[in-house]
Amino acid sequence: MITALQEDTARYLKKAMMSFFIFKKYVELGQPADFLDDQLELLKKTSHGEISTSPAALCNAAAVLVSGQQEADCVKQYFPSARTMNSPFGFSMPSVSADxxxxxxxxxxxxxxxxxxxxxxxxxxxxxxxxxxxxxxxxxxxxxxxxxxxxxxxxxxxxxxxxxxxxxxxxxxxxxxxxxxxxxxxxxxxxxxxxxxxxxxxxxxxxxxxxxxxxxxxxxxxxxxxxxxxxxxxxxxxxxxxxxxxxxxxxxxxxxRHFTWEKSADKVIQTYRFALQNGNNCSEPERSSLSHPADKYSRCNREGGQACRTTKVHRSTGCI
CATH class of the missing domain: 3.40.50.2000 (Glycogen Phosphorylase B;)
Structure with a gap:
C-alpha cells in the first residue's frame, strides 16, 4: 500500500519551469513594463508535458491512498487499473489563540x-x-x-x-x-x-x-x-x-475542523484492513511507456528553459 501524492506534473511542470526563466529575465532586465505580459500570455498557451511517477509502485500496490478525487482522477487517467482509496489529510487543530x-x-x-x-x-x-x-x-x-x-x-x-x-x-x-x-x-x-x-x-x-x-x-x-x-x-x-x-x-x-489527523488515521487503518483481505491489485506489473521519472523531470526543466530562450519578445528587450 502506498500514499501516492501524485501531482499532475503533465499539466503544470513545464509551465512552472518556464515561468521561473521568464521572471528571472524580467528581474534581471529591471522589470521593464513592456516585457512581461506577452511572455505570460505565451506561458498560458504552453502545451502539457508528461506525467512523472513510479509506474511499478502505482500498478502493483494493493491500495493507492490519495488526498482527494482530483488526485484519484489523475492516477486513473494514466493507470486505469490502480486501486485508489480516498484518504483525506488532516491537520493539527490550533492549540493557541493569539492576539x-x-x-x-x-x-x-x-x-x-x-x-x-x-x-x-x-x-x-x-x-x-x-x-x-x-x-x-x-x-x-x-x-x-x-x-x-x-x-x-x-x-x-x-x-x-x-x-x-x-x-x-x-x-x-x-x-x-x-x-x-x-x-x-x-x-x-x-x-x-x-x-x-x-x-x-x-x-x-x-x-x-x-x-x-x-x-x-x-x-x-x-x-x-x-x-x-x-x-x-x-x-x-x-x-x-x-x-x-x-x-x-x-x-x-x-x-x-472536520479534517483531523484522527479521522485520517482511521481511514488509513481501514485501507490496510481492506488490503489484507483483498491482496495485491495486480497479478502482474502493468506495462507503461514512461521512462524513469527523474529523466522526465530533467527533460521538462530543459524544455521549459528552451521554450523561454526561443520565445520572441519586443525588440527593445531582446530574446530570452
Missing part, C-alpha cells in the same frame, strides 16, 4: 497578505508578486527558514513592487497563530498542491484563503476557498482583492 496585535506590533504591519511556505518555483510566489506589483499592499512571506532553491528566493527578494514585501523565517506557535489571525487573506498560488496544508491551517484560524484550484484543496475548503489560476496573475490579483474585502471566516473555521 493579532502581537504579530502586527512586532513587525509593524496591518492589512497584509500572508503567504506561508518555502520560496520555490512550484509554490509560484513570483506570480503573486507580479499580481500585486502595482498595489500598495503589504505581502508577508513565511518561508520556514528552509530553501531548496536559493536562486528563487533571491529573485523574490529582488522583485520590486509598490507595497512592502516582508520575508520571515520560522515563527513560534504563538506568533504564527497571531499572523494567521492578523492577515486579511492567506494566498498560496502554487502550481499544484495536495492539498495545501497551510491553506487549511489558515482557514482554521478564520482567515479568508486563496489558492490555485489545481490540486485537491477545493475538496477540503469547499465554498470557503477563493480559487485562482496559477498561470494567470490577473486571476490571482482578483482573488486576493476579493479575499481582502471579506471578513473573518467563522463558518469556514468550523467547516475545516
Amino acid at each position: 493579532p496585535e502581537l504579530f502586527c506590533n512586532t513587525y509593524d504591519v496591518k492589512d497584509f497578505v500572508l503567504c506561508t511556505g518555502r520560496l520555490e518555483t512550484r509554490k509560484n510566489q513570483l506570480m503573486l508578486l507580479r499580481a500585486l506589483e502595482h498595489d500598495d499592499i503589504t505581502v508577508v512571506f513565511l518561508g520556514g527558514g528552509v530553501s531548496y532553491q536559493p536562486e528563487y528566493v533571491n529573485l523574490c527578494k529582488r522583485y520590486k513592487r509598490k507595497g512592502r514585501t516582508i520575508f520571515l523565517d520560522r515563527l513560534d506557535e504563538a506568533m504564527l497563530a497571531s499572523a494567521y489571525n492578523a492577515a486579511k487573506v492567506h494566498c498560496l498560488p502554487s502550481w499544484y498542491e495536495l492539498p495545501g496544508l497551510v491553506t487549511i491551517e489558515a482557514l482554521a484560524y478564520g482567515c479568508p484563503v486563496v489558492q490555485s484550484c489545481w490540486g485537491t484543496i477545493k475538496e477540503y475548503c469547499g465554498d470557503y476557498l477563493i480559487s485562482c489560476e496559477p498561470d494567470d496573475y490577473k486571476s490571482i490579483r482578483e482573488a486576493v482583492i476579493c479575499g481582502m474585502s471579506k471578513g473573518r471566516e467563522e463558518n469556514g473555521r468550523e467547516h475545516i
